[in-house]
């Protein structure tokens with residue numbers, strides 16, 4: 001990991017953990033105490049937030065946009081890509097050295113790691129700094145409640161170190177240092193309720209935490225709602241092969257994808273490397289389900305594998321399911337790695353908007369269709385939850401009519417078999 005990130009020295013976090021520290025252009029001069037550097041930026045007369053806003057506005061307008069006209073949502077997309085890429089860097093660092101003590105259990109028993117919190121803090125901070133004008137609303141998965149408990153002191157300190165280390169690796173944000181309270185408050189910016197008016201960012205800081213902990217797929221999923229509609233999305237997938245999921249030759253294959261889409265402008269993929277060039281992607285055009293393969297959750301607890309296998313059988317799909325974690329499935333579908341995505345959570349589970357918003361726009365802008373089990377478009381305007389019929393399905397326009405029939409027949413059969421019990 002150190003070699004890949006070009007890191008030069010090691011900064012000890014105590015007996016349990018060591019974080020690599022790199023010394024890029026804007027970091028303090030060699031010899032300047034690293035900890036002092038953290039705190040000088042906190043207490044400088046101009047706030048760190050203002051400092052980076054000014055700096056980033058200058059660098060963004062000069063280097064990213066040049067003098068050309070900036071079209072609708074492109075400034076927001078650039079900020080979203082920046083935020084997701086930096087958060088991905090933090091996640092990669094943690095996944096490489098994950099410890100059991102980095103995984104906590106939330107009230108709903110789902111896992112949460114230092115990287116979920118760190119990623120949310122980074123995205124919240126970067127978005128707010130890059131987009132300084134107007135109100136900032138963020139609907140995000142995590143909150144600071146558990147981190148504020150006395151028992152979480154060590155974990156909070158570790159998250160704060162991770163966030164500050166990650167900021168230090170970026171040429172624009174390297175002079176920013178957050179205190180523990182700064183990290184907690186960045187996380188808590190994500191408490192917005194969203195809704196049908198105004199603009200709201202929607203974030204899953206790590207989608208597929210179980211995959212992340214296992215060392216498998218996960219995604220940093222970020223989208224923007226404008227008047228209740230998804231208008232842009234980015235999906236950072238650090239473990240997804242850049243060319244195709246079918247190509248598993250990791251020696252030659254480049255790993256790590258950043259999917260993006262703006263409404264009406266198509267979908268793109270590029271590597272997570274700084275300065276990489278995006279290429280346009282499209283869903284597959286196949287129209288015979290016999291040639292199709294389908295994606296579903298790796299975790300049987302997240303989606304009914306029996307139901308999806310019945311749907312696939314009815315359609316005539318021959319290939320076995322491709323089970324991967326997270327919204328990486330939407331990204332893979334959007335570039336034609338497979339033809340169908342089926343998601344049928346167990347009874348009582350309520351889908352959240354951050355689990356689908358970014359994936360939804362990447363797939364629809366790649367020419368695909370995403371609906372609930374009744375064929376309704378997904379409605380992201382109702383607050384933090386999606387209000388939908390039974391499940392979520394995605395495919396191309398050719399396969400959707402027959403997929404919907406297979407889905408409805410399978411659900412009916414399942415209901416009949418339950419009522420016979």
Ligand SMILES: Nc1ncnc2c1ncn2[C@@H]1O[C@H](COP(=O)(O)O)[C@@H](O)[C@H]1OP(=O)(O)O
Pocket residue numbers: 110141204206207208209210211296297298299301302303324325326327345346349355
């Ligand atoms: N019991 C559950 N049923 C369905 N989805 C769940 C459940 N618990 C967590 N999830 C969420 O499902 C998504 C991952 O699903 P999958 O990888 O199976 O497609 C994640 O958003 C995950 O949340 P999280 O963001 O906390 O990982």
Ligand SMILES: [Mg+2]
Pocket residue numbers: 110111112141209
């Ligand atoms: Mg979670």
Ligand SMILES: [Mg+2]
Pocket residue numbers: 204206207208354355
């Ligand atoms: Mg999620």
Ligand SMILES: [Mg+2]
Pocket residue numbers: 116141204205206207208209
């Ligand atoms: Mg999550």
